[in-house]
Amino acid sequence: MSTYxxxxxxxxxxxxxxxxxxxxxxxxxxxxxxxxxxxxxxNGQPFMIPTAYARHGEKIYVHGSVKSRTMLEAQKGIPICFCVTHLDALVLARSAFHHSVNYRSAIIYGSARPITKDEDKNDALRLITENFLKGRWDEVRQPNQKELDITSVLEITIESASAKVRTGDPVDDKEDYELDIWAGQLPLQPIYAQPIDDELLKEGVRTSPSVQLAFEGSKR
Amino acid sequence: MSTYxxxxxxxxxxxxxxxxxxxxxxxxxxxxxxxxxxxxxxNGQPFMIPTAYARHGEKIYVHGSVKSRTMLEAQKGIPICFCVTHLDALVLARSAFHHSVNYRSAIIYGSARPITKDEDKNDALRLITENFLKGRWDEVRQPNQKELDITSVLEITIESASAKVRTGDPVDDKEDYELDIWAGQLPLQPIYAQPIDDELLKEGVRTSPSVQLAFEGSKR
Structure with a gap:
């Protein structure tokens, strides 16, 4: 089945x-x-947090401190709503009313379960780190037992989902196309700027391939 | 009072x-x-949508179609959670565990009421358009009666709020500073790319000051 x-x-x-x-x-x-x-x-009140994630199949992984309110609540299996939004362009119409954005957003409905086995936890943290910056996991010191113990990892199963996508030019009212008003798209381009060395960076250590690749790949 | x-x-x-x-x-x-x-x-289920907004004093304005589920529900005065997140940099530590992001996020708790008077609606739409692209409102055709009638505008009063801000270098475990692993920040820089003319743009119309200013101001 290829649609929700x-x-x-x-x-x-x-x-x-x-x-x-x-x-x-x-x-x-x-x-x-x-x-x-x-x-x-x-208690009837909506809460929200921004956080890092990774998808694998129809599962989404998030992590946090074992003391985090979100982690503690979410692992009870309560309903969760999960959203990812990418802004691609301001869509500038001739009328205020038809202003819009080009975007891609996905809304996921599901529930979470805590991952308890150290091996599975480690695998999920690898997925999250690799989704954050491809190639980084193998460059760094990996989690030790103490770190795994104080990290909560949740697996959210995608139960239902939808996306919205807008692309292309503004759509104005027919008569407005005659107006002397500029219309079009102002694209948003998220890029990485020059990496900044840690002030305490060990002498002689150069930026690693994962960092260099992300930076070079995002130059315009 | 200057804090929540x-x-x-x-x-x-x-x-x-x-x-x-x-x-x-x-x-x-x-x-x-x-x-x-x-x-x-x-019905006990959390819902979420991404949308445009503007702040004025301790009020936040959002708009949508009068048929939108969010607009219809939110205007009943139910509790709302509202979040704005800016990502400033990937924070790359020597250990997977200490990876982080530099970010600024604000979480607002409040409730909404519909704005019903045309004049107030128009004012709120101006705020939202100006927050979207400064200077744009005066360049374009402003809303007519039909457009105001099919647009729902909500005013959210900020009842409670908090923010989280992280800046600066990664913080690694003391012994990890000796490792030959690059650590530092990879800054994220959202910029505007060259504006794209609407395919149906009237001949001779040049990009307006609001668009030109945003584009020039975001160049690196």
């Missing part, structure tokens, strides 16, 4: 023509980022 | 030394962005 069934929960009510339920599109959006927002409910 | 009182809701449990309750810092974080994530609860 449309249910009450994940049905895109507004902008339905931008809606996507296709798993490959949703996975692409998830894999293009490393920062998500997670929300959950506690 | 620390309550059960907005208390930063983890990373408390990064916590900020100062209103001026929170406002600065809010004013540095135009995309937020809003979450709310419906």
């Amino acid at each position: 069934p449309i249910e009450e929960k994940n049905k895109v009510v507004r902008g339905a023509k931008r809606a996507v339920y296709d798993k490959s599109v949703i996975n692409e959006i998830l894999d293009a980022g490393f920062l998500c927002h997670i929300s959950f409910v506690m | 009182p620390i309550e059960e809701k907005n208390k930063v449990v983890r990373g408390a030394k990064r916590a900020v309750y100062d209103k001026s810092v929170i406002n600065e974080i809010l004013d540095a962005g135009f995309l937020c994530h809003i979450s709310f609860v419906m």
Whole structure:
């Protein structure tokens, strides 16, 4: 099955023509980022945090301190809403009303379970680190027992999902195309600037391949 | 009063030394962005959407279609959680465990009311458009009655808030500073690329000052 069934929960009510339920599109959006927002409910109150993540199959992994409120609550198996958004361009129309953005966003519904086995925890942390910066895991000192013990890792199973994608030019009212107003797209381009050495960097140590590759790859 | 009182809701449990309750810092974080994530609860299930916003005093304005699920639910005055996150750098430590990000995030708790008067709606839409791209409102055709009628504008009153800010170098375990591993920051720099003309742009129309200013200002 390559799409998520449309249910009450994940049905895109507004902008339905931008809606996507296709798993490959949703996975692409998830894999293009490393920062998500997670929300959950506690005593009827919505809470939200930004955090790092990685996707593997239909599972998403997040981590945090064993003392974190989000970790403690989420691991109870309560409903979770998970969102990844990429902004691609400001869409500048001739009318204020038709201003928009080109974006790709994925909304995931699911619930989490804590990962308890050290080996599985380590695997999930590797996925999160590699999604953060490809190639980094093998360059650094990996987690020791103490670090694994104070880290909580959650596995969120994607139960339902939808995405919204907008691309292309603004769409103005017919009569506005005659106005002498500039319209078009102002693309947003997130790039990495020159890496900054740690002040306490050991003498003679150069930037590692993972860092150099990310920096070079993002130059314009 | 220049700080939000620390309550059960907005208390930063983890990373408390990064916590900020100062209103001026929170406002600065809010004013540095135009995309937020809003979450709310419906039948015990958390929902979330990314959307544009603007802050004015201790009020936040968001807009959407009158048919939008978020707009319809949120205007009932239910509790809302609102988050703005800026990523400033990957923080690359010598150990996987101490990897982090430099970021500024603000979490707002409040509730919304619909703005019903056309004049107030128009004012809020101006704020949102100006926060999206400074100077744009006066360059474009402003909303007509039909557009105001099908647009829902919500005013969220900030009832409680907190921010988290991380800056600077990674912090590694003492013994790891001797390792031959590069550590430091890889700064993220969101820039605007060259504006793209609408394919149907009227001949002879050049990019407007708001667009040109944003593009020139973001060049590296």
